[in-house]
Amino acid sequence: MHDHRTFLENPAALFCLILLDLQPEMLCRTRPLLLLLSHHKVSSTTRISSSLFQQAFYETPKNFFCSSDRSTTSSSRLFSSSSTDSNNINMAKGGSIVRASDKIGIKQLFDDDSSTYTYLLWDPDTKDAVVVDPVDIQVDRDITAANELGLNLVYGVNTHAHADHITGTWLLKQKIKGLQSVISEASKAKADIHIHHGDRIVFGSRYIEARATPGHTEGCLSYVADDQSFVLTGDALLIMGCGRTDFQGGSAETLYESVHSQIFSLPDGTIVYPAHDYKGRTQSSVGDEKENNPRLGSGKTKAEYVEIMANLNLNYPKHIDVAVPANLRCGAPDV
Ligand SMILES: [Fe+2]
Numbered sequence: 001m002h003d004h005r006t007f008l009e010n011p012a013a014l015f016c017l018i019l020l021d022l023q024p025e026m027l028c029r030t031r032p033l034l035l036l037l038s039h040h041k042v043s044s045t046t047r048i049s050s051s052l053f054q055q056a057f058y059e060t061p062k063n064f065f066c067s068s069d070r071s072t073t074s075s076s077r078l079f080s081s082s083s084t085d086s087n088n089i090n091m092a093k094g095g096s097i098v099r100a101s102d103k104i105g106i107k108q109l110f111d112d113d114s115s116t117y118t119y120l121l122w123d124p125d126t127k128d129a130v131v132v133d134p135v136d137i138q139v140d141r142d143i144t145a146a147n148e149l150g151l152n153l154v155y156g157v158n159t160h161a162h163a164d165h166i167t168g169t170w171l172l173k174q175k176i177k178g179l180q181s182v183i184s185e186a187s188k189a190k191a192d193i194h195i196h197h198g199d200r201i202v203f204g205s206r207y208i209e210a211r212a213t214p215g216h217t218e219g220c221l222s223y224v225a226d227d228q229s230f231v232l233t234g235d236a237l238l239i240m241g242c243g244r245t246d247f248q249g250g251s252a253e254t255l256y257e258s259v260h261s262q263i264f265s266l267p268d269g270t271i272v273y274p275a276h277d278y279k280g281r282t283q284s285s286v287g288d289e290k291e292n293n294p295r296l297g298s299g300k301t302k303a304e305y306v307e308i309m310a311n312l313n314l315n316y317p318k319h320i321d322v323a324v325p326a327n328l329r330c331g332a333p334d335v
Pocket residue numbers: 160161162163164216235243
């Protein structure tokens with residue numbers, strides 16, 4: 001006759017218990033054993049005798065707490081047998097599990113003419129997807145990429161009303177039935193859906209969260225992945241730089257506050273994906289920008305940053321007079 005200690009110290013028992021199709025009352029009685037055995041490693045070479053099986057399943061230790069007596073065991077069966085008394089059963093539905101190890105799918109696309117990055121983001125399970133900062137002359141490329149990945153594009157999203165290119169959201173709406181355009185309310189641009197700080201854009205079981213990051217324009221939003229693995233910063237924070245602050249309601253003081261409070265507050269490992277890069281760089285990280293961004297990082301004070309931005313002496317943007325009015329129309333032609 002084995003005592004309980006003998007059984008508990010045999011790690012192969014856990015493996016054997018899992019293999020068996022236990023009845024609910026058996027599960028209840030053996031749960032304490034399972035919990036305790038889970039602390040033991042299971043050896044693939046270990047054998048368990050038939051007598052030990054019998055002890056495991058038919059000799060419930062009296063001193064183990066078991067939360068389920070025969071009446072509660074019956075209720076467990078009722079849960080899986082709706083035909084017995086369906087009027088008294090509340091049905092649970094609508095939940096979902098997002099595995100921490102799964103990442104939002106992301107594809108970065110580049111427009112040479114405006115040095116703009118467009119992003120496809122998708123739920124790896126459902127393939128529901130959004131496109132962020134599409135460019136009008138690149139929508140066929142974006143649709144082809146989405147089709148190759150088997151994506152279902154549901155939203156065309158902009159980080160702000162761009163001044164250097166025309167958004168592709170209006171054209172995408174003409175080519176993809178049901179796609180809706182999204183931009184901030186503060187941008188004053190037309191769109192199907194206007195959003196605010198803290199709103200979430202959901203695709204499948206995943207989402208990106210909008211964070212208001214004004215300063216480059218009044219309506220700039222950054223989009224943070226649900227697991228904070230990346231942030232799309234638009235023009236608020238560029239790789240080792242930032243968007244200019246001298247038009248479209250821009251403000252250096254405001255942008256400094258936005259970047260420090262909404263982007264630099266993310267984990268150092270969060271990947272920074274900007275809307276543009278002019279030197280072939282594709283991504284950075286919050287930690288790297290905090291440490292090395294020559295305008296906003298390296299301990300620069302707000303006053304130092306404001307002085308830097310006031311002395312950039314930038315040229316007037318060559319497409320601004322066409323791009324901004326078009327983007328305020330969601331990229332639609334002026335008719
Ligand atoms: Fe911009």
